[in-house]
Every structure is written in structure tokens, then in C-alpha cells.
Amino acid sequence: MTEVFINGLGLIGSSLARAIKQKNPEIKIIAADLNQDALEYALQQKIIDKAADSLTAAQTADFVILATPVNEIINSLQQLSKLPLKKGMIITDVGSTKQQIVAAAAVLPAQVTFISGHPMAGSHKTGVTAGRADLFENAFYFIVAPAVPPEMIIRLQDLLQQLHVKWLQLTPEQHDRLVGQISHLPHIIAAALVNQTQRAFEDSPLGMRMAAGGFKSITRIAAADPTMWSAILHTNAAIIAEQLQDYQNELVKVRRAILIDDQSALYHFFATAKVSRDQLGPEKIGGLPGFYDLFVNIPDKVGSLAKVTQILAAAKINLINLHILEIREEIDGVLQLTFMKETDRTTAAKILNEQHYQVISRK
Ligand SMILES: NC(=O)c1ccc[n+]([C@@H]2O[C@H](COP(=O)([O-])OP(=O)(O)OC[C@H]3O[C@@H](n4cnc5c(N)ncnc54)[C@H](O)[C@@H]3O)[C@@H](O)[C@H]2O)c1
Numbered sequence: 475m476t477e478v479f480i481n482g483l484g485l486i487g488s489s490l491a492r493a494i495k496q497k498n499p500e501i502k503i504i505a506a507d508l509n510q511d512a513l514e515y516a517l518q519q520k521i522i523d524k525a526a527d528s529l530t531a532a533q534t535a536d537f538v539i540l541a542t543p544v545n546e547i548i549n550s551l552q553q554l555s556k557l558p559l560k561k562g563m564i565i566t567d568v569g570s571t572k573q574q575i576v577a578a579a580a581v582l583p584a585q586v587t588f589i590s591g592h593p594m595a596g597s598h599k600t601g602v603t604a605g606r607a608d609l610f611e612n613a614f615y616f617i618v619a620p621a622v623p624p625e626m627i628i629r630l631q632d633l634l635q636q637l638h639v640k641w642l643q644l645t646p647e648q649h650d651r652l653v654g655q656i657s658h659l660p661h662i663i664a665a666a667l668v669n670q671t672q673r674a675f676e677d678s679p680l681g682m683r684m685a686a687g688g689f690k691s692i693t694r695i696a697a698a699d700p701t702m703w704s705a706i707l708h709t710n711a712a713i714i715a716e717q718l719q720d721y722q723n724e725l726v727k728v729r730r731a732i733l734i735d736d737q738s739a740l741y742h743f744f745a746t747a748k749v750s751r752d753q754l755g756p757e758k759i760g761g762l763p764g765f766y767d768l769f770v771n772i773p774d775k776v777g778s779l780a781k782v783t784q785i786l787a788a789a790k791i792n793l794i795n796l797h798i799l800e801i802r803e804e805i806d807g808v809l810q811l812t813f814m815k816e817t818d819r820t821t822a823a824k825i826l827n828e829q830h831y832q833v834i835s836r837k
């Protein structure tokens with residue numbers, strides 16, 4: 475029986491466990507995590523078969539997946555190297571940086587194979603409860619495994635078949651430069667913007683709460699886990715510092731154009747960005763599948779909310795979230811209904827329309 479050991483059963487570790495179990499329920503999954511509640515939840519939900527209290531239980535596994543913050547992945551490699559590991563074992567990690575992890579894996583004994591990996595999807599949410607089997611669907615999954623025989627990489631890809639990802643091999647440096655620019659730098663920018671805005675509104679506490687879609691979209695990732703992100707910056711410092719400098723230069727240029735009122739430069743600044751951004755395609759919420767929102771105008775009367783939910787329930791339409799908007803942004807509606815399927819939203823819109831509700835759809 476194939477045995478998989480997962481160290482760190484948070485968002486990513488538990489999503490992998492769920493996907494493995496979905497495709498191959500007979501695979502035995504053992505997991506360790508500092509957080510006992512996470513392990514208990516995973517046992518209860520049958521995401522894993524057994525909880526372990528340390529990495530020692532990994533020594534008999536066929537696959538070991540390291541899914542803790544990157545600094546802890548490096549420590550785990552050290553600890554694993556001191557254990558009598560099963561011959562033929564494949565060890566992989568999901569860390570967001572690769573150069574230091576791949577270098578640290580040099581301590582592993584020759585009877586095991588290390589294949590560094592990085593699923594390029596996720597969320598600002600953390601923990602076992604946020605995980606899901608389809609988190610990585612259609613995302614890139616980077617493989618960084620210089621000098622690893624292709625048949626070993628295929629064995630790992632077979633284990634993770636259910637993820638439905640696009641595999642891409644990179645060198646450690648290519649990887650860290652790429653994600654430095656498209657993932658690490660954006661997280662710094664989002665957090666810096668939130669902090670600077672917070673300071674700007676120090677004397678008017680309501681200021682930030684007035685923020686609409688623009689501020690919220692650019693800063694969603696500022697809600698990500700600080701432990702995970704400080705470890706990422708620690709292990710990709712030189713590359714990020716270079717990219718941050720380049721970004722600062724871009725800001726200096728736009729500031730200058732504003733000050734001298736160079737309208738043509740400002741037009742080009744936005745026009746160039748728009749062309750690139752438009753090519754990115756439809757937006758997803760993090761790695762999570764797109765949800766389908768419907769905004770409904772409801773009268774400010776007792777029972778209005780219940781009436782809408784009753785109409786949907788009677789039509790057997792599954793609602794996954796409901797939110798009363800505090801502020802009317804550009805959307806003319808106060809009740810936000812979220813559906814998993816576009817067809818559900820279309821049907822809901824039709825039925826509510828027939829009942830004379832004003833509705834607006836938005837992805
Ligand atoms: N969040 C994302 O979007 C994302 C995407 C791709 C890769 N990653 C990488 O995946 C890894 C995990 O991130 P996550 O988002 O799942 O974080 P998470 O916080 O949801 O999960 C991490 C888990 O590791 C546990 N943990 C921490 N230190 C430990 C230790 N020493 N021993 C055992 N367990 C320990 C925590 O209790 C937690 O349950 C990180 O290396 C991160 O860089 C994250």
C-alpha cells in the first residue's frame with residue numbers, strides 16, 4: 475500500500491491530501507502539524523488516515539510532502555537527513571521559493587529522491603479548513619529538480635494527477651526570479667499600500683472603511699499570513715530587493731510625470747498597463763474557482779431578505795454565500811448573492827426578475 479506523509483496540513487498540504495484521497499482513497503495518508511486541531515479536523519473529515527507527532531513517522535513513507543512555511547521546510551530537510559529513510563522514497567515540498575530549499579536538500583541521502591515543487595495557486599486564507607481538492611485546477615505547478623531522472627518526476631506527477639495542473643520545469647534561479655516578480659513583489663506592494671493608507675487615515679478612522687472595489691482588489695493579498703510571507707522574503711531576499719528597486723523607479727517616473735503634468739507620459743503609463751492586464755484573461759479569486767455574484771436591490775423592510783432566500787430555496791438553487799453590502803459602490807444593489815455555478819446565477823436572476831427584483835450580475 476502506498477504511504478504518503480505530509481508535514482504541515484494547512485491550506486496547501488490539506489488541499490494535496492484531499493486531491494490524493496479523491497483519486498486514490500486506498501493511499502494511506504499520515505500527517506504531522508504543530509496545530510493539533512488541524513490534525514483532529516483532518517482525521518474527522520477523513521482527509522488523512524493517521525496523525526503523527528513528528529517527522530520520525532515519515533521514514534517509512536513512499537512519498538513525503540513538506541508543506542510548512544519555507545524556513546520550516548529547510549529545517550525538515552535537515553531532520554529527515556538524520557533518519558533511516560525508506561529506499562526509493564520521493565521527497566517533495568510546496569515552498570514558494572526554491573534556491574535555498576534545493577541547496578538545503580543536498581544533505582539528503584542517496585537512496586531518496588528530492589523533487590522540489592510549487593503549485594502556483596493558493597489564497598490569502600490559511601489552514602486545513604480552507605483547503606480544497608480543486609484548489610490548483612488549471613494552475614501551473616513548477617517542478618525544480620535539476621538532475622532528477624524523468625521517471626521519478628512522473629511518479630510524483632502520477633500521485634498528484636487529480637490536481638489537473640500544468641507542469642513546468644524550471645531551474646531554482648529561474649523560479650525565484652519569476653515568482654519574485656509575479657508573486658512576492660505584489661504581496662509587498664499590497665501590504666505597503668494598506669500600511670501607508672492606514673497611516674494616512676490615522677486621524678480619520680472611517681477613511682479606509684470607505685474603500686471600494688479598487689482598493690479591495692489590489693489589497694486582497696495583504697490579508698495573507700505574515701509568518702509565511704516573512705519566511706518567503708527571507709529566502710529570496712536578493713532577487714526581491716532588485717525587483718523592488720525597479721518598481722520604486724517606476725513609481726518615481728510616474729510621480730515626476732504627475733508633477734510636471736506630462737499628460738502624454740501618463741496616458742502611456744496607463745495604456746501600456748491596460749494592454750498587458752487585458753491579456754491576463756478572466757480573474758479568479760486567488761486559486762479558488764471563480765464565484766458568480768448577483769446583486770439584488772431589496773427594499774429596506776423586515777422580511778425582505780427572507781423572501782429572496784425563500785424564492786431561491788423553492789427553485790432548489792444552491793446559494794454559497796450571502797452578504798448585505800454596507801456601501802453602494804458602482805453597483806446598484808444591497809444584497810450580494812454568491813453562487814458556485816454560472817447556471818445557478820442565471821436561473822436566480824431570471825426568477826428574481828420575474829418577481830420584479832432589480833438584479834445585476836458580476837463575476
Ligand atoms: N498560500 C498560498 O497561496 C501558497 C501557494 C503555494 C505555495 N505555498 C507554500 O506552501 C507552504 C504552506 O503554506 P500554506 O498556505 O498551506 O500555509 P498554512 O498556514 O495554511 O499551513 C501551514 C501549516 O504548517 C504548520 N506548521 C508550521 N510549522 C510547522 C512545523 N515546524 N512542523 C509541522 N507543521 C508546521 C502550520 O500549523 C500550518 O497548519 C508554504 O511554504 C508556502 O510558501 C503557499
Ligand SMILES: O=C(O)C(=O)C[C@]1(C(=O)O)C=C[C@@H](O)C=C1
Nearest residue numbers: 570594595596597598657760761
Ligand atoms: O491567490 C493568492 O492569494 C496568492 O497569493 C497565491 C500565490 C500568488 O499568486 O502569489 C501566493 C503564493 C504562492 O507561492 C503562490 C500563489
